Amino acid sequence: MAEGAAVAADDESKDEESTPPSPSDHSKRHRQREEEGRRRGGPRSGHCLVVSSLLFVILVLVSVLFSRSRPDLCVSPYEPLHRTSFLRRDLDGLASDFGSLGVPWCRSKHGKTVEWTSKDLLKGLEEFVPIYETRPIKNNMYGMGFDHSFGLWFMMRWLKPELMIESGAFKGHSTWVLRQAMPETRIISITPRHPEKYLKKGPAYVDGNCTYFAGKDFVDFGSMDWKSVLKKHGISDLSRVVIFFDDHQNELKRLKQALKAGFQHLIFEDNYDTGTGDHYSLRQICDQFYIRGGGHSCFRDSDEARIRMKREKFYEKAVDIEDLCGKGESWWGVRGYMRDDFNHSNKPISYSEHFQNSRFVESVLDVYWELPPVAGPSLTHQTRYDPARAPDPIIEDGRYGLFQRLGLTKFETSVFNGYTQMVYLKISS
């Protein structure tokens, strides 16, 4: 979206670069920069700290005095942050906390982005809240929560495919979301255990206009004979098909399989951030030094390390430098590992392989768009994902009136806990 486009223009890109600088080069450079900064800062940095702390206290006092719409607001976990060279430089109130540790993203070939705007997202939210209230599976632990349910519904309604394919259905909540978005459109659902099996124990959703490849009929997405399946479903134009992956498989593997079959529109539910998750994701792949907000240093005495250590106390999924870095200062993927299949498989990958993976992804990408979180944590009270690694939310912190007007106060906090940067990709035909 606009955010992506702005970053694209700002991107410290090295297009012609094909061999990666080694991570230790980056660490050394980073350390030099840190030390240089400290030397230059001297007593002035202490003075700046006092001034910025004072400003922050005033800001907090003013916002407490004026925010009468939220009497139950607890003490905020936000603190004034020092920003390293890759951090956003503007401190525009609490909302700027979002993305303050960098939001890496995948570059597309021609810098295109999606057609929908933040206004469309807001309008969509208004429509989706009453739909979500009628969901058959109220407690969808291990499945999608509110943010991604909205994202999936919104994107499907916008893309209006002739066929929706999902891989990973669990009890069927995502199938239900697909159905709400497109009441008449055929669904293909691929999942090892048929959702009807869950009906014996509690709520589940089985769709009447869906072909299930489940139970004894289960075939992995990568082994499916797509030519014959699509022919059976009367589909000849693959640009009219959208695939939704929520199967916790290596996303690079899924991307290659989708490319091979000729699909163009992909949505990945769990686009895990670097250092987290049970499979290699697009977000991890594109976390690179040449992307603004991407790349890391394992230097323990850096601003990034200090910020991460603080944030880890507030957000479950926030990782500190110790957790981010594995052997040999390997920070990419998860501690230098490429995970797959719910982390049942994991392989160490070299930095150079990781770098080449991002170049490959860029070479086939027309669009990369991460769904923003629905609302800031002071509204949702979510404590799981770290806003410092996420794009600005649709409803920013402080806009309690809007949050309430949209009916979002009705939901339990837990439904806002599942955000993991759901992403839409348009890949080359």
Ligand SMILES: C[S@@+](CC[C@H](N)C(=O)[O-])C[C@H]1O[C@@H](n2cnc3c(N)ncnc32)[C@H](O)[C@@H]1O
């Ligand atoms: C996180 S759950 C999906 C949640 C669901 N989309 C929802 O929102 O409620 C992951 C699902 O992927 C299924 N799964 C595991 N391996 C798979 C594979 N190779 N292909 C498709 N689904 C798979 C699991 O059995 C599980 O049902």
